[in-house]
Amino acid sequence: MSDHIVEVKNVSKSFNGKIVLNGLTLNVPKGSVFGLLGKNGSGKTTLIKCLLGLLKPHKGDVVTIGDNPLKLKNETKEKLGYVPQSDRIYPWLTVRQAINYTASFYSDWDVELVNKLVSAWELKDTDKVGLMSEGQVQKLSIILSLGHKPELLVFDEPVASLDPTARRQFIKMILDLVADRECTVFFSTHITTDLERVADRVALLKDGKIDFCGELDELKDEVKRLKVTSSDPITGNIDVEGVLSCEILNNEAVISVRGFNERMKKELEDKYKGEVSVENLNLEEIFLELNR
C-alpha cells in the first residue's frame, strides 16, 4: 500500500448542474492530522462523503485505505471511523445502549478508552440520546467513532457544537491518538484556531479545487503581508507575482502575497526604492486572504 491513506484523483461532482468539486486531487499521508479548510458551501462535506463512499463522484478516482469507497470491504470499514456534521443516533437509546449497540458491530472494541471519554465528557450512561443537546450528541458521536480503534478517522466539522472546554479535550484526545498509535485524522473545520494547534497538514478547498495543500508551516511561510514604504508616492497597483490584495496610501502600500521569498522582498525594495517589512499572518488571516 502507498504512503497515502486516502487518494483522490481528478474528482468531479455536481448537484443539479451546479459544480461542487471540479477535478479535485488530494492525497492524505498516513499518520497525519489533516485539516480541510474552506468557506461554507465550498464542498468540504461533499468531498468527505466521496471519500467514504456516501456519494458517488461523476468523474475521477478515490482510494480509501487501499479500497474503493463505493465497495468498502468489511475489514476496511473496521479501520474507518466517521463523525458526520450532525449525527442521527437513535433518539430512544440511552448513552450506554448506543455504545453497546455500536460495539456489537465490531470485532475489537476499546472499552477502556470509551469509558474514559464518557466520564471526561460528562455524559451519563442513562441519558436518552433524544433528550441530549446537540453538543452532547456530538460528543457521543465522536466517542462511538473511536471505539473500534480505527486507522482513519474522518470528522466533518467535529467541534462546531462543542464548548471551549470540550474542544480542548477533543484536541488533546486527537493528539493522544496520533502519538500512541498509527492513526490518521482527517477533519474539516472553519475554526482555524483549533486547526493551528493540531494539524500538521492543511488543504484549502476553493472553487471546487484544492487551492493549497501542504504543511501548515509551509503555508505560514508562504503567505505574508508586506508593507512597502517607498521614497516616492506609489501609483498604480503593486506588480509582483502572487499578490492577493493591495492597498496603497501615498508612498506606502500594504500587500498580501503568496509564494513569498526573500528575493521577492529584495525585488520590491529595489523597485520602489524603499523599505519592505514582512508581517506574519495566522491561519485565520491567511484563510481570509486566500478567499478574497
Place this chain on the structure above:
Amino acid sequence: MESKAKYYFQIATTSGVPIYRQIIDQVKILIATKKLPKGEFLPSVRQVATELEINPMTASKAYSLLEKEGVLEFVRGQGMKVKESDLPGESLEQMENEIMPLLNEVVAKSKQLSLRPNRIIEMLKSLLKEIGNE
C-alpha cells in the same frame, strides 16, 4: 519533571510564526540565557506535544532541525540534550540579520510613540545588563 515543557516553552498557536519555529527560537534563547545548561536534557517530543497540546510532528520537527544545526544532540534511549561542545556559533552577519527585523519594529514603534532615541538606547542597555551580556 512535571510539566517541564510548559515551563520551558510558551507557544502562541494563533501567531503567524510557525509553532516549530517558536520552539526553535525559544530553545536557542534558553541556551543563550543559560536556563538550559550544556548537557541538559529537554522534555521529550511526547511531553512537548501533550503538555503544549500541539502536534507531535511539529515538536519533533523543531528538535530535529535543532539537531541538524548542531544545537541539540540525540542520545539513544535518553532523548535530546543540549550539545556539550561549543555551539558552532552563527556568523555575525547571520545574527545581525536575525535581530534586525525586531529592531526595526522597535524603531517604528518608538517613532509612533515619539520616544526619544536616547531613551530607547537606555532601555536596551538596561535589558542587556539584566541578562549579563554587557
